[in-house]
Amino acid sequence: xxxxxxxxxxxxxxxxxxxxKVRYGDKSALNGISFDVHxxxxxxxxxxxxxxxxxxxxxxxxxLELTSGTTVEGSVKLDGVDISTIxxxxxxxxxxxxxxxxxxxxxxxxxxxxxxxxxxxxIRAKSELDEIVERCLQQAALWxxxxxxxxxxxxxxxxGQQQRLTIARALSHQPEILCLDEFSIAVDxxxxxxxxxxxxxxxxxxxxxxxxxxxxxxxxxxxxxxxxLNGDLIEIDTTEVIFSDNPTNxxxxxxxxxxxx
Amino acid sequence: xxxxxxKSTANLPFSETVIELFIRLCGISSxxxxxxxxxxxxxxxxxxxxxxxxxxxxxxxVEWQPTSLNNKRYGALALIVGTFSVTALAMCIAVPFGLxxxxxxxxxxxxxxxxxxxxxxxxxxxxxxVVWGFIGLTLxxxxxxxxxxxxxxxxxxxxxxxxxxxxxxxxxxxxxxALKAVPDSYREAAEALGATRWQVVYRVLLPAAxxxxxxxxxxxxxxxxxxxMAVLMxxxxxxxxxxxxxxxxxxxxxxxxAELGEVARGGEHYQVLFIIGILLFTITFxxxxxxxxxxxxxRQE
Ligand SMILES: Nc1ncnc2c1ncn2[C@@H]1O[C@H](COP(=O)(O)OP(=O)(O)OP(=O)(O)O)[C@@H](O)[C@H]1O
Ligand SMILES: [Mg+2]
Numbered sequence: 334x335x336x337x338x339x340x341x342x343x344x345x346x347x348x349x350x351x352x353x354k355v356r357y358g359d360k361s362a363l364n365g366i367s368f369d370v371h372x373x374x375x376x377x378x379x380x381x382x383x384x385x386x387x388x389x390x391x392x393x394x395x396x397l398e399l400t401s402g403t404t405v406e407g408s409v410k411l412d413g414v415d416i417s418t419i420x421x422x423x424x425x426x427x428x429x430x431x432x433x434x435x436x437x438x439x440x441x442x443x444x445x446x447x448x449x450x451x452x453x454x455x456i457r458a459k460s461e462l463d464e465i466v467e468r469c470l471q472q473a474a475l476w477x478x479x480x481x482x483x484x485x486x487x488x489x490x491x492x493g494q495q496q497r498l499t500i501a502r503a504l505s506h507q508p509e510i511l512c513l514d515e516f517s518i519a520v521d522x523x524x525x526x527x528x529x530x531x532x533x534x535x536x537x538x539x540x541x542x543x544x545x546x547x548x549x550x551x552x553x554x555x556x557x558x559x560x561x562l563n564g565d566l567i568e569i570d571t572t573e574v575i576f577s578d579n580p581t582n583x584x585x586x587x588x589x590x591x592x593x594x
Numbered sequence: 595x596x597x598x599x600x601k602s603t604a605n606l607p608f609s610e611t612v613i614e615l616f617i618r619l620c621g622i623s624s625x626x627x628x629x630x631x632x633x634x635x636x637x638x639x640x641x642x643x644x645x646x647x648x649x650x651x652x653x654x655x656v657e658w659q660p661t662s663l664n665n666k667r668y669g670a671l672a673l674i675v676g677t678f679s680v681t682a683l684a685m686c687i688a689v690p691f692g693l694x695x696x697x698x699x700x701x702x703x704x705x706x707x708x709x710x711x712x713x714x715x716x717x718x719x720x721x722x723x724v725v726w727g728f729i730g731l732t733l734x735x736x737x738x739x740x741x742x743x744x745x746x747x748x749x750x751x752x753x754x755x756x757x758x759x760x761x762x763x764x765x766x767x768x769x770x771x772a773l774k775a776v777p778d779s780y781r782e783a784a785e786a787l788g789a790t791r792w793q794v795v796y797r798v799l800l801p802a803a804x805x806x807x808x809x810x811x812x813x814x815x816x817x818x819x820x821x822x823m824a825v826l827m828x829x830x831x832x833x834x835x836x837x838x839x840x841x842x843x844x845x846x847x848x849x850x851x852a853e854l855g856e857v858a859r860g861g862e863h864y865q866v867l868f869i870i871g872i873l874l875f876t877i878t879f880x881x882x883x884x885x886x887x888x889x890x891x892x893r894q895e
Contacts, residue, residue, distance in 0.1 A: 347811075394786060396782065396785055396786055399785060423788040423789070423790055424788065426786060426787070426788040427787070431783065431786040435784070437777075437783040439780055439783060439802075440780065440798070441801060442799055453788055453793050490795060499783070502787065503787075505787075506788065
């Protein structure tokens, strides 16, 4: 599966990031990074804490602008359109599914959690919502566990179940891009493997940005992997190259082999 | 001594022991005060409550004639209805304003504006109730006369507006705390799902904070029920079952305040006023208890 990483580069990239600079006040979080994301690939994004990975995802779905005092320069294009020129920011956010590090079941029923985004997007018909809820919970490998108690509170589920609920929720608005930010932090290894299987299947339907603190997870899943360090993109290449004995950059080698810093 | 110090504090320095003892005494004394007050109020009214007072008449009759020479009547129904109706109308005004202001302060306004707003709310809370009564008696009185074309503006509506202005600060500050207590991760998650700020408020924050908001409303109501001076001055103070917001009314609290100074200590009328005190105590106790249970419910979730 890692082979299609090269082929897809001929098609227009789904995301084009060029010279992206982000600052929180005076503090720079991304110092001008550029890369493309190809259709239907899983792009692994690795890097130590505080290197700017979460910031990058927040730029892409434009939730960074909810934090005051941030400045963004450079451009991010989605299907060739600069996202800063998109007026319907809420619609833009629904084109991107976002899974945050700690599972956040909204204090609503399981059903309402998954139906949240479709409803805000204007879908009202019960039958249509029912269908979406079932499809997404199936996709997130949670349906069998919760199908008999869809009206219990989402916050009452276990951590691993809540994380799958957030994945179901992120899929509910049929995103073109799915971003996952260190989703396995609060999840046990078995659930992590189940979610990894889910992602492996999903790549045929969407493009996935997988920020991960487990380098082995990127190695298992990603077509290509980007290494970010202190706000700089050190290297981006096929996962095979990044995890080989001779990536272009020595820091990459040190980081993926765990003898960093 | 041993009762006051459950845990062994053998290794604590002397100053720590003294401070701990002092804090325990403060805690215990507040409990003693509450029970002491209840005991006192109860004792003053108990005699007449158990022998003499027709409790059915007290709760169901509207005839309040405690000073009549040959036909004394102690029917408090009009006073009870007065208290509840003025409070209910006050809540109809205060709840939308209070919750609206709390939502605005916590979700929509800039940090700088928020500080200003909070100072204003605190100022509002610090205005003594007699000043509100004074405003009701003069300004609001004339306003109601002008707007509704009635002869006298000292009405239930007037009292309710004053009570609303007094309970809004309580509602705002408690409701704002409740909204602030909703984790930011909920807001972030909802926003990432493409919710507008208003959708975040009514689809996520209000359900998540509903217990805290309910507690805010109940404590605001408890404040209104117990309020005396402003309603005494603003509502016309006449025994009457109200037929609408422009009727004049009289409340339980105002009755005690107006009449207690002029009755003979220990007499029937004196005791009835204390029975009204017991009734008020019970009502506010129940409302506060419900609010506490609701708040406890939040903590357990
Ligand atoms: N809201 C904020 N205000 C100020 N600075 C911030 C804020 N969020 C992030 N930063 C700073 O931006 C830099 C990048 O943070 P970011 O969260 O993007 O890193 P990360 O790679 O996701 O780290 P982690 O692996 O710990 O999640 C850090 O130096 C961080 O301190
Ligand atoms: Mg992060």
